[in-house]
Amino acid sequence: MLLLHVQTVGSSEGWVTLVLFYLFAALSGVSAWALVLSPNIIRMAVYLMLTLAGVAGIYFLLGAELLAAVQLIVYVGGVLILIIFGVMLTSRNPYLNVAPRGGEMALGLVLATVLAVLLAVAVLAAGLPEAAAAAPDDDRYAVRWIGALLLSRHLIAFEVAAVILLIVMIGAGYLVRRRIKANQAGATEGRS
Amino acid sequence: MLTLATASEFSHYVPLAVLLVMALIFGVANLVLTHVIGPSRKGKVKGTTYESGVNPIGTARRRFNVRFYIVAMTFLLFDVEIVFLYPWASVFSSLAEDSGLTPVFLGRCLFFILTSIIAFAYAWRKGVFRYD
Amino acid sequence: MLGAIPPVDLPTWTELRLVMPELVLTVGMVIVLMGAMAARGRPGVPIVLAMVTAIAGMVAVGLTMFEPAEAGIERLIFHQTLAIDPFSQFFKLLLMLTILLVLIQWMGLHRGQDDLEPSDWPDYACLLLGAALGMSLLASARDLLVVLIAMETASLPSYVLAGIRKRRRLGAEASMKFVLIGAVATGLMVYGMSLLYGASGSLKLDAIVGAANDGITPIWAVGMIFLFTGFAFKLSAVPLHFWCPDVFEGAPFDVATFLSVASKGAAVVLLARMVDLFGAYSGSHGGEAGMAMLLGVGIFGAVTATWGNLVALRQTRIRRMLAYSSIAQAGYMIMAVAALSVAGSGHSAEAMTAILFYLTVYLFMNVGAFTLAARISAASGSEEMSSMAGWIHRRPLEVVLLGIFLLSLFGLPTLGGFLGKWYLAVVMGRLGEIGIALVVVLLVNTLFSLAFYLKPLYHMVLQPMPQGGEAVASAGSRSDHSPIGLGVAIVCAAGVFWTGLDLGATSLIRPFGHTAGRGMVETRGDPPAAVQQTIFDKDAESNLRPSSQRPGASLSRTVEFTGDHAPSGSLKPSSVINP
Numbered sequence: 012m013l014l015l016h017v018q019t020v021g022s023s024e025g026w027v028t029l030v031l032f033y034l035f036a037a038l039s040g041v042s043a044w045a046l047v048l049s050p051n052i053i054r055m056a057v058y059l060m061l062t063l064a065g066v067a068g069i070y071f072l073l074g075a076e077l078l079a080a081v082q083l084i085v086y087v088g089g090v091l092i093l094i095i096f097g098v099m100l101t102s103r104n105p106y107l108n109v110a111p112r113g114g115e116m117a118l119g120l121v122l123a124t125v126l127a128v129l130l131a132v133a134v135l136a137a138g139l140p141e142a143a144a145a146a147p148d149d150d151r152y153a154v155r156w157i158g159a160l161l162l163s164r165h166l167i168a169f170e171v172a173a174v175i176l177l178i179v180m181i182g183a184g185y186l187v188r189r190r191i192k193a194n195q196a197g198a199t200e201g202r203s
Numbered sequence: 204m205l206t207l208a209t210a211s212e213f214s215h216y217v218p219l220a221v222l223l224v225m226a227l228i229f230g231v232a233n234l235v236l237t238h239v240i241g242p243s244r245k246g247k248v249k250g251t252t253y254e255s256g257v258n259p260i261g262t263a264r265r266r267f268n269v270r271f272y273i274v275a276m277t278f279l280l281f282d283v284e285i286v287f288l289y290p291w292a293s294v295f296s297s298l299a300e301d302s303g304l305t306p307v308f309l310g311r312c313l314f315f316i317l318t319s320i321i322a323f324a325y326a327w328r329k330g331v332f333r334y335d
Numbered sequence: 336m337l338g339a340i341p342p343v344d345l346p347t348w349t350e351l352r353l354v355m356p357e358l359v360l361t362v363g364m365v366i367v368l369m370g371a372m373a374a375r376g377r378p379g380v381p382i383v384l385a386m387v388t389a390i391a392g393m394v395a396v397g398l399t400m401f402e403p404a405e406a407g408i409e410r411l412i413f414h415q416t417l418a419i420d421p422f423s424q425f426f427k428l429l430l431m432l433t434i435l436l437v438l439i440q441w442m443g444l445h446r447g448q449d450d451l452e453p454s455d456w457p458d459y460a461c462l463l464l465g466a467a468l469g470m471s472l473l474a475s476a477r478d479l480l481v482v483l484i485a486m487e488t489a490s491l492p493s494y495v496l497a498g499i500r501k502r503r504r505l506g507a508e509a510s511m512k513f514v515l516i517g518a519v520a521t522g523l524m525v526y527g528m529s530l531l532y533g534a535s536g537s538l539k540l541d542a543i544v545g546a547a548n549d550g551i552t553p554i555w556a557v558g559m560i561f562l563f564t565g566f567a568f569k570l571s572a573v574p575l576h577f578w579c580p581d582v583f584e585g586a587p588f589d590v591a592t593f594l595s596v597a598s599k600g601a602a603v604v605l606l607a608r609m610v611d612l613f614g615a616y617s618g619s620h621g622g623e624a625g626m627a628m629l630l631g632v633g634i635f636g637a638v639t640a641t642w643g644n645l646v647a648l649r650q651t652r653i654r655r656m657l658a659y660s661s662i663a664q665a666g667y668m669i670m671a672v673a674a675l676s677v678a679g680s681g682h683s684a685e686a687m688t689a690i691l692f693y694l695t696v697y698l699f700m701n702v703g704a705f706t707l708a709a710r711i712s713a714a715s716g717s718e719e720m721s722s723m724a725g726w727i728h729r730r731p732l733e734v735v736l737l738g739i740f741l742l743s744l745f746g747l748p749t750l751g752g753f754l755g756k757w758y759l760a761v762v763m764g765r766l767g768e769i770g771i772a773l774v775v776v777l778l779v780n781t782l783f784s785l786a787f788y789l790k791p792l793y794h795m796v797l798q799p800m801p802q803g804g805e806a807v808a809s810a811g812s813r814s815d816h817s818p819i820g821l822g823v824a825i826v827c828a829a830g831v832f833w834t835g836l837d838l839g840a841t842s843l844i845r846p847f848g849h850t851a852g853r854g855m856v857e858t859r860g861d862p863p864a865a866v867q868q869t870i871f872d873k874d875a876e877s878n879l880r881p882s883s884q885r886p887g888a889s890l891s892r893t894v895e896f897t898g899d900h901a902p903s904g905s906l907k908p909s910s911v912i913n914p
């Protein structure tokens with residue numbers, strides 16, 4: 012499989028790549044617009060899912076298979092569920108209308124336009140060096156390569172990531188556990 | 204194999220694409236077919252959530268208990284954990300074989316796993332996952 | 336064919352020894368949790384374990400901090416992802432001291448009477464140590480990935496700590512604001528990192544800075560701006576400072592102390608390391624990037640200091656006032672960091688010394704001021720400064736001590752704050768016209784800040800005690816009488832005088848500032864990898880080397896790793912396996 016991967020992804024000028032790229036880009040872009048414009052928070056979550064899935068598709072096209080899989084497993088599968096849970100846990104009505112006011116909309120639009128223009132100018136003005144552009148030619152992004160990097164060059168980042176997981180577990184446990192008590196207190200008050 | 208690979212792009216993703224298409228067709232087709240083939244009756248009882256089950260209490264659109272959040276969070280944590288373990292697992296055997304330092308590379312991974320497992324054990328012991 | 340993999344090596348014993356403070360913190364976190372599980376009936380055990388960790392961390396830092404000073408250059412370890420130089424090690428010493436003081440302060444302030452139940456104490460200790468680990472790594476980071484991971488390790492526990500008083504709305508709101516602003520800042524920073532990687536082809540900070548040698552490209556500039564946005568969040572520099580007063584108000588006093596000293600300190604050290612790289616490279620490309628950095632960082636600092644001071648004047652609650660004061664103090668340090676962006680090795684050593692000195696003073700005066708503010712507001716039942724009228728008659732010692740800290744924050748001669756600001760001004764003054772402008776800003780700000788630093792003292796000393804003040808005072812909780820908090824304050828006051836009267840403080844700190852950072856200067860022509868190679872070859876015999884254990888069994892079939900194309904010279908990783 013890996014051999015085939017090396018053979019194929021490198022010569023990526025074909026029309027299939029192009030069509031797939033525009034497909035995924037359109038999926039991401041259109042969903043992102045719909046996400047911002049939708050007033051319904053649950054629908055927003057679904058649009059977010061489509062956006063993230065489109066980005067995963069682009070990762071596939073770039074030959075970053077692991078990243079694409081991670082995007083699907085962690086973001087589409089995990090973070091999105093967390094977001095929906097968060098919505099269901101906090102708001103009294105998940106179908107809450109959260110349309111922004113005119114002023115907020117205008118401010119957001121201005122900021123987004125400035126950012127978009129800035130980034131477009133930056134990316135268009137500077138051609139990326141060979142190192143970054145030509146990277147997918149070999150299987151540097153293959154899983155084995157990443158595994159070896161995590162065990163050598165980025166060992167510190169790898170091990171500290173475990174500490175982050177520990178912190179998140181402790182922090183989430185602390186926050187949630189206390190709220191259970193508060194909820195129980197609220198529930199008993201409500202009953203009496 | 205090689206000629207096949209170079210002839211068409213992404214040939215090694217074809218099984219994946221077939222699976223994706225099949226899943227989509229299966230889902231959409233089932234929805235369409237129930238509308239086309241299935242009988243359509245309407246009525247008060249027919250419209251309830253569980254037609255021959257218990258009567259639902261209240262609406263589904265209410266606030267959920269926060270304790271479910273820890274379930275989602277734990278899921279995500281181990282999700283991320285597996286994401287890190289997969290590259291390690293894919294390279295471990297050849298690394299250990301080539302260098303003869305199996306304990307070292309195993310140790311690096313064990314450090315990673317145990318650090319987060321200890322947090323999980325602590326949370327468990329503390330009763331974070333207790334539903335009462 | 337399974338595909339090539341990059342060479343994988345083992346950390347040498349030297350590397351493991353140099354990273355000992357971080358290891359101690361990590362192991363400490365695990366031990367705190369295990370101790371909590373083992374000794375369930377005694378909630379004090381994890382707190383004591385955390386204190387032991389902080390002390391062990393100090394010892395570990397002490398063991399590592401002198402050795403590089405003798406070598407005279409920074410040590411780049413773990414494939415140059417971490418820089419263990421005297422500069423970072425001295426900050427880590429301050430960091431461990433801060434944890435210790437904060438834990439002691441917490442014992443004096445809250446034990447048994449805040450919302451934190453005894454069963455949650457290990458969580459608190461563990462989160463504190465976790466945040467410290469992140470800050471410690473941040474101070475040594477020399478690689479974008481480590482910067483990101485360390486920033487997250489420092490931020491995530493801070494979010495929880497900010498909202499640790501969950502029954503109070505203020506705490507939840509503060510935590511929420513913190514998380515939202517933090518998420519936006521981190522997102523921008525990661526995006527900037529991706530642009531910088533695209534522009535330079537490397538994750539190494541020096542290679543990224545060196546990429547500006549061939550002229551600044553727009554993509555590099557945008558990436559750099561985004562990266563500094565992330566730094567600005569941690570520094571609570573002005574566009575991203577909103578979280579700071581709210582978090583300090585919503586969080587308990589001890590968390591506010593920790594965040595104000597340790598979090599900002601780590602960010603200042605990281606900023607200094609980054610800007611210093613600009614200084615090191617600025618000689619080689621006409622100083623274009625260095626000049627931009629000098630202007631950018633200088634203006635950043637000046638605006639932050641001025642804004643913090645202006646808003647602080649309007650505060651009526653002592654804690655918000657201290658929060659804005661800490662924003663202004665961070666601004667002073669940022670202004671001094673700007674001095675590092677100019678070539679000239681002598682200046683950089685002076686600037687590093689001045690920053691370390693100011694961090695030391697800042698630690699003492701801020702911990703002291705927060706501790707006493709906590710005690711007095713606990714005793715008076717309110718954080719409004721007007722409710723503390725006439726407290727000089729009730730608690731003379733505490734009011735006098737608070738006065739010392741506030742006047743030191745202002746910069747009264749004989750107190751540490753004065754000498755700290757003096758050193759900062761000296762460093763800024765050498766920068767030519769821009770430097771003079773910065774010194775003027777510093778001077779005006781300092782004079783202006785006297786107005787609000789005297790405000791609580793005015794209420795406490797000159798205003799008469801209101802009728803019925805006795806009743807309010809006695810209604811205060813028992814914690815405000817605890818001798819522990821007073822002990823912390825007295826230690827801090829001693830520190831303020833020690834630095835202020837310069838009883839050996841400058842001569843202690845100078846070696847750490849002077850040998851810092853500019854390993855680059857001596858080796859400017861050569862890639863830093865060469866430096867690292869020569870260092871580690873000295874103790875090659877003691878290294879745990881796979882090649883020495885199984886000669887010929889090394890990963891000889893691996894391709895040479897060329898993932899990083901550093902424009903400033905090939906930064907080949909010094910692989911131990913690869914011959």
